[in-house]
Amino acid sequence: MKAFRSQCGRRREKLFSSVCIIPSLAGVLVFFIVPFGIVVYYSLINNPVKKDYVGLENYRKIMDNTAFRKAAENTAFFSAVSVPLVIVLSLGLAMLLERKIPGRSIFRTFFLCPLMVPTASVVLVWQVLFHSHGTVNQVAEMFGGEPIDWLKSTKGQLVIILMFLWKNTGYSMILFMAALSGIPRDMIEVAELEGAGAWYQFVHIKLRYLSPTILFVLILSLINSFKIFREVYLLTGNYPYDKLYMLQHFMNNTFNKLDYQKLSAAAVLFAAVMILIMAVLLILENIFGKDVES
């Protein structure tokens, strides 16, 4: 009898823990999963009125669309450059701050500050810095350089990469600092005793222990790199220079034209690329990260 009652109670407890998930699950289904199914459906039909199945026609069209290609290229280029940069920079800073230098925690605060300051608040300073008659050009001219209209040239990408690094380095740096302090000291000591140099220690010991964090920072920075639209929008508005035209611009403009087929195909394509990247990264982690994790 007692056993029966406790089993019954256990089942009730299990039920409670499942019930807790239901509100969230319902919300996710209603706001994300089900409508995404509709998005996939929209991407396969010719228009919302006739609803004829057209296969991959919309995808072919979007791949041929110059605006989409430009936006995809710019976004991909930006992510491919800025994500590795932010990893190198934040890891480097974390390793420098690992040393016992005076005022470590103040430095941490300084590097973390951009995370808290809304980009919109400081965007004017960036405009002043990179205006065609702005500070950077004045400094460049002092050293005999040519002034550039930064935001209206191909160099505009450099500006948004700098803004991205400014904003995102702090967060990753904290992650790397935590990971570095988690490396067992004795491993390093043994390596030192065996006469391993700093570079050898870095490549063969630290990097191995850091690899899960590197993977995480990579995914996180990738997600954040798609948010660079915020900075570009705040700096240049709806219609930026060619090289600054991002996927979000394309989506916004397509929304305005209510072209759901184009929009759906673009969204599904983007989702597929993200899942693919994620899968590759997780497989890589399984190959390289295994011997460390346990």
Place this chain on the structure above:
Amino acid sequence: MRFRRNIRSALVTVFVTIGAVLFLMPTVLTISNSFMASSEISSNYGAMYSNMTNTEKTYIAEDVNLKFIPDKVTLDQYRAVLITNSDYLVKFWNSVWLTVPITLFQLLIAILTSYGFSRYPSKLKGIIFFAYIILMIMPYQVTLVPNYLVARKFGLLNTRSAIILPAIFSPFSIFLLTKVMRRIPVSYVEAAKLDGAGEFQILTRIYIPMCRNAIISIGMLVFIDYWNMVEQPLILMASDEAKALHPLSVFLSQINANDVGLAFAVGVVYMIPALLIFLYGEDYLVEGIVCSGGIKG
């Protein structure tokens, strides 16, 4: 040897200091320039202003001069932003009415859901959690399309709910909090059960108090992210009437073009909540960031 090490450590300090100053500079400049008189702003930044409105030769100086220290410190900008012109305060409150409900309800949902995920793990729960991770990595360029369709279907377009409702169910905080809750030792729960605690008490008396710091820090991260929002209002609240409800983060880009003399003060006013959170809870924030590390965990 010792000497060389000292030199190296001094070099590192110098290098890091330069970096830190560069990182801090935009913020400091915004704050210091917010105390300038409008006339000083237009003489320094007038060139930029005129370029934006495309009127020829109306500017005072050709160069845009970045100045750290105002000639005369005044609160004129703040007076205009906070008292004379109500536009900015209205937009500021718009931001509050969007960000605060999102943060609170996302946390509430996250506490419940993470508890559900970390108690009695099962295969089905594992699959759902994995689906949440996939959803979490999706950028706005993907999720805004489904969000838009739902908002249109339910007639929520151009209302605050169009932004708030999907954001409440965003899986980011669930992901972080579940990882923290999974680390709670089973022995605590068992002990509480022996004392006669039910599942609900285990949630409110053990899980929530033990995750207090994590909950606070996740709340801070969520708040900051939505305080900065730009993408959602542009798509979900695009009509002209709905623009009156836009948050200040979107509106700031329009101020910059028309009212340079005030933009710095508006920027400072807008960063105050975020800065207060930062100064009050930097350690929480760091803790929250650290607990976010690692996809598995």
